[in-house]
Amino acid sequence: MTIRSLFLLMAPLAALAAGPAFAEPFVLVIYETPDQLALRDDAGGAGQAYWGAFAAFGQQAQTAGILRGGAALVPVPVATLGALDPASLVFSGFFQIDVPTDADARAWADKVPAAATGAVEVRRTVTLPNM
Numbered sequence: 001m002t003i004r005s006l007f008l009l010m011a012p013l014a015a016l017a018a019g020p021a022f023a024e025p026f027v028l029v030i031y032e033t034p035d036q037l038a039l040r041d042d043a044g045g046a047g048q049a050y051w052g053a054f055a056a057f058g059q060q061a062q063t064a065g066i067l068r069g070g071a072a073l074v075p076v077p078v079a080t081l082g083a084l085d086p087a088s089l090v091f092s093g094f095f096q097i098d099v100p101t102d103a104d105a106r107a108w109a110d111k112v113p114a115a116a117t118g119a120v121e122v123r124r125t126v127t128l129p130n131m
Contacts, residue, residue, distance in 0.1 A: 023098035025068065025125040026105040031089040032118035037075050053113035061097060061108065070095035089118055096125070 039050035061067035
């Protein structure tokens with residue numbers, strides 16, 4: 001393997017590792033109401049607005065250099081969420097971000113579209129050694 005080919009393999013990894021100085025990994029866990037989740041299947045304007053809002057958030061986080069991943073998940077009822085009523089919300093997705101502080105993570109969580117109608121939980125992730 002040449003140095004050039006090694007660089008080409010490593011460049012995407014370096015881009016993933018880049019982010020705000022002293023950033024720590026967080027996961028923004030998204031919970032939505034069944035009514036909000038139904039918008040996923042709406043072929044009209046409401047469905048387009050639903051997906052467009054998440055796409056806009058993802059673009060904003062990517063532009064800020066903090067987005068590390070995320071996914072919309074197949075809905076699963078929530079077993080427990082502390083003070084939240086688990087019957088009214090469904091675990092529906094997440095974003096993984098790297099930001100310097102808990103306060104920064106909470107500020108980004110407030111921008112997730114589901115924060116207005118459901119809940120977004122902020123969780124610090126465990127950094128595993130040698131991974």
